[in-house]
Amino acid sequence: MEREPALRRIEETIGPFIGRHMAKASIQVQCQRLGITDGNVSAQQLREILEGIGKGMFVLVGQEKTKDLLRQIEKSLGLEGAA
Amino acid sequence: MSFDRVMGLASLGAMILMGAIFLPQLVSPESALYRDFLTPRAILFIAAPIKLLFLLIGAIYASRSAASFESTNPVRAAWLLLAVGLWAYVVAQSVLAFYQLALGRTAPFPSIADLFFVPATVLLAVSLFLFLKVYKSVGFEVAEAFEVGIVLFFALSLLAVFFLVVGRPVLASGAPFAEQALNIAYPVLDCILLIPAVLLLKMALSMRGGSLWKVWMALLLGFVFLAAGDILFAFFTTLGKSALDPLLDVAFAWSYILIARAVVTQHGILASSAA
Numbered sequence: 001m002e003r004e005p006a007l008r009r010i011e012e013t014i015g016p017f018i019g020r021h022m023a024k025a026s027i028q029v030q031c032q033r034l035g036i037t038d039g040n041v042s043a044q045q046l047r048e049i050l051e052g053i054g055k056g057m058f059v060l061v062g063q064e065k066t067k068d069l070l071r072q073i074e075k076s077l078g079l080e081g082a083a
Numbered sequence: 084m085s086f087d088r089v090m091g092l093a094s095l096g097a098m099i100l101m102g103a104i105f106l107p108q109l110v111s112p113e114s115a116l117y118r119d120f121l122t123p124r125a126i127l128f129i130a131a132p133i134k135l136l137f138l139l140i141g142a143i144y145a146s147r148s149a150a151s152f153e154s155t156n157p158v159r160a161a162w163l164l165l166a167v168g169l170w171a172y173v174v175a176q177s178v179l180a181f182y183q184l185a186l187g188r189t190a191p192f193p194s195i196a197d198l199f200f201v202p203a204t205v206l207l208a209v210s211l212f213l214f215l216k217v218y219k220s221v222g223f224e225v226a227e228a229f230e231v232g233i234v235l236f237f238a239l240s241l242l243a244v245f246f247l248v249v250g251r252p253v254l255a256s257g258a259p260f261a262e263q264a265l266n267i268a269y270p271v272l273d274c275i276l277l278i279p280a281v282l283l284l285k286m287a288l289s290m291r292g293g294s295l296w297k298v299w300m301a302l303l304l305g306f307v308f309l310a311a312g313d314i315l316f317a318f319f320t321t322l323g324k325s326a327l328d329p330l331l332d333v334a335f336a337w338s339y340i341l342i343a344r345a346v347v348t349q350h351g352i353l354a355s356s357a358a
């Protein structure tokens with residue numbers, strides 16, 4: 001999967017809650033942590049990015065809302081059931 | 084129209100009303116407006132219920148937000164402390180309102196209200212430190228060591244100025260011990276409250292554009308007004324500047340309104356997932 005469009009989807013989903021700036025920064029932190037620089041990103045790497053972002057959203061909006069958001073992202077990225 | 088939207092409009096309206104009632108009083112307290120229409124008693128009957136109403140809304144919605152977070156969520160304890168602190172404020176403000184509205188006179192200082200105001204301020208400060216700890220632990224952009232140092236420097240400077248201008252005259256005033264202790268305790272506690280509030284501001288600012296930005300900016304601004312009100316109260320009381328009291332009324336009213344606005348929005352965000 002291409003990195004930029006995938007990351008933009010994540011940013012667009014969490015941005016309305018934490019703002020574009022923090023959404024971008026959070027994604028960047030996760031990418032750095034996983035050593036993702038450019039090019040493509042695997043489904044496994046996307047899951048790991050989402051796991052990291054989920055930890056932050058969990059303390060801001062609670063478990064249910066976090067699950068909702070992650071589900072939305074997984075659906076838009078075609079990650080549902082592709083474990 | 085959602086409750087959050089109603090609350091937004093009501094908060095804005097109440098802030099404008101409080102500003103319009105109190106701020107002109109600073110400039111022309113002897114004007115016909117304050118002599119014939121907005122008499123001290125009339126002002127009390129408008130301001131006291133508004134302050135109490137917003138505090139009550141804040142306490143209810145902070146409690147509901149705390150209950151909405153799962154028991155395994157580390158931020159739940161912070162919301163719980165915030166809610167208990169706001170309930171203590173409700174009790175304290177009710178005592179003041181009883182004196183003002185039922186007995187028709189200003190509450191004495193100190194009064195039973197202070198038995199609730201002091202622990203309330205401590206609880207709010209502890210809740211903010213806890214928010215800071217939790218958000219930092221999950222990697223949010225809260226202040227670095229250097230920024231913590233700057234904030235501590237300013238807080239200590241503020242305390243030093245306070246002790247020079249207020250602390251010494253208070254101790255030398257011969258006032259009862261409880262009054263002296265409270266006139267020193269409130270500003271000290273508020274300086275401590277301001278430390279996590281300012282440190283959380285960095286995270287709040289980086290969320291601009293998001294719905295949580297509204298929550299945190301309103302909440303932190305509310306705490307800043309609260310601390311400013313308490314600190315100025317000590318200064319004005321000691322220096323005998325009672326003409327500046329309307330400034331305190333505005334600071335406290337705006338603080339309660341902003342905090343209520345913040346917790347209602349936070350609860351709306353949490354509740355939207357359950358819908």
